[in-house]
Amino acid sequence: MKKKTVSIKNIAEDLNISVTTVSFVLNGKAKEKHISKILTQKVLDYAKKVNYKPNQIAQSLRTGKSKILVFMVEDISNYFFSKLARIIEDIAYDKGYKVIFCSNENQDTKSLELIDLFKNRQVDGFIIVPSPGIKSMIAELIEENHPVILLDRYFSDLECNSVVIDNQEATFDATKHLIANKYLNIAFITTDSDQMQMQNRLFGYESAILESNLKSHVLKIPYREANDGKSKDFIKKFIDESKELDAVFFATNYLTQAGLEAFKENNPEFIHSLGIITFDDNELFKIYSPTITAVSQPLEAIGNKLMELMLRLLKQKDVKEISEKIVLNAELKVRESSTKRSVKS
């Protein structure tokens, strides 16, 4: 029941000196502030002896820095985001920052609520996967000089730091890869979301198809229904109606899941002849049957870039002085699901 936390004041009293002196010593300003070596050592020794740990809350109140970062994503339990969280966590803790996570479920109301919750001096920086309609809130954050980095997508005509991958190039290359492997009727299954990253993925697919003079087959699942687990039904129907398809490209991971499930229920053998590529990798895709070719986002690189940029922003007096739009390249992990034809032939 005893919560005897040692404070700087206790130390000062015990040693019969002022709190100022203790504070100076503990902050390594002894030399600068002309505290004698003897006293400095005495304070240091005593602080160690009583296991003094500064009260971060008090420090925060005084300095205005909380040493806390917010990592706001769509859903922290999503493979991509949780893996990324793990990488960011390591770097952040190493640099003396803690990380608070939250999931906005891509909903504006949730996003706004959460940002509002953290805005009041609470946190030192924001890493945000923005929901579609929060451009003005992001602008406000920047206006108020909070370090902000957008992740995975950003807003057109809003000056804001961001780390994204080149979605268009990624799907272009992946589609080309399918074509090179003799798949000629490739479907692209996506949502009807008008968010930048989804649009770009679609563009990449379409330009590859166009370039090869093929026919494009696009299924846009209504975003709202995709989240209710209705995707499976849409996909089943689509596949049934398009008998000529020989490959499917899923634009995002939960659609892949729904798709695989649909295939399994409809016709388990179909999957072995069908070409499949998915956006976003998962550990289990490399042990699936067939192993599934995936557009893999470079998690390590994204995490490193994010934190490197964030640490620079945190040092900045005026965050508007740094404005980086970092674009990384995804990697196509080629596996069985996109190479069966060439193997056979």
Next chain:
Amino acid sequence: MKKKTVSIKNIAEDLNISVTTVSFVLNGKAKEKHISKILTQKVLDYAKKVNYKPNQIAQSLRTGKSKILVFMVEDISNYFFSKLARIIEDIAYDKGYKVIFCSNENQDTKSLELIDLFKNRQVDGFIIVPSPGIKSMIAELIEENHPVILLDRYFSDLECNSVVIDNQEATFDATKHLIANKYLNIAFITTDSDQMQMQNRLFGYESAILESNLKSHVLKIPYREANDGKSKDFIKKFIDESKELDAVFFATNYLTQAGLEAFKENNPEFIHSLGIITFDDNELFKIYSPTITAVSQPLEAIGNKLMELMLRLLKQKDVKEISEKIVLNAELKVRESSTKRSVKS
């Protein structure tokens, strides 16, 4: 660049009243403290007008409550933990708490470092998946009156709140299920960790085997090597050497992953005749070929129990007055990988 945060003092000055009054009103103590209705409303209106948001840091310093909980797990990017994080997050935010997460990688040094980091008044409560050697630190936390709940495993002879599942019963039942489905040479692949939850899983398996007069086949992969991705080799070797096996029970999820990979590399067809059960479910197991039977921890129930208990602890004056060891039952998700024989026969 303007960070015009409105403080209680600003409001007081603007309205020409004292900060005390403003504080009372804003904390809903107007009635109790005899603040007139008129003034109360005036303050309320003005606070809303200037969009006053209390500075949580200052509040924390004064009240000693940070409204932050720590969720410390082995690895936040692990399926089980990230799903659980998502559930806990929702409840916590709903109750006005934020969640800081961290991964201890099941290492004592990391655990100790992290706990130490958070101990100094920083956080209001701890949910911890403890690494093996931190019993005394947990005891210390409790001694110092911090709310603590252990998750997934606990320490013998340490009075501490915990939420775990009945591992022994779960593996017992699952093993019995295999036996009932005509698998008679069942291997149990686990690590050599002496942590409670792993021990119990092994006991469950062994008692089921014993009860049915079968032969037990146990592979204990050295814990250290299991983390270096060596598991696959151990499993391959084990399978090669034990030709009579007709089923495998993986004691934890990363072993399953290694196992499936091993099977795939060794003999892709083998997996279709082999019985398989895994501890800890994953979304993709229900679309694997074959779909994989899994011992599934009741995520929702665990999350709810955790937070319900935590909220009670947070209200407590002396945390030692509550001591609950909650044990939940896992659910066996029966799928193809454990029922192929009975289907055939």
Next chain:
DNA sequence: TTTGTTTGCTAAATCGTTTTAGTAGATTTG
């Protein structure tokens, strides 16, 4: 009329730091 109670409000302490603006005394400089 005096005493006691209620109403309406506020001054000041406090939480644990950091930081500004000193103050003596010793030493150096012109």
Next chain:
DNA sequence: CAAATCTACTAAAACGATTTAGCAAACAAA
């Protein structure tokens, strides 16, 4: 030898809230 500089240290304000203790004025009870 007076003025300037340096050394070693400290008092007190500040960060933004909460909370204790208390002060008048109004009202009620005796």
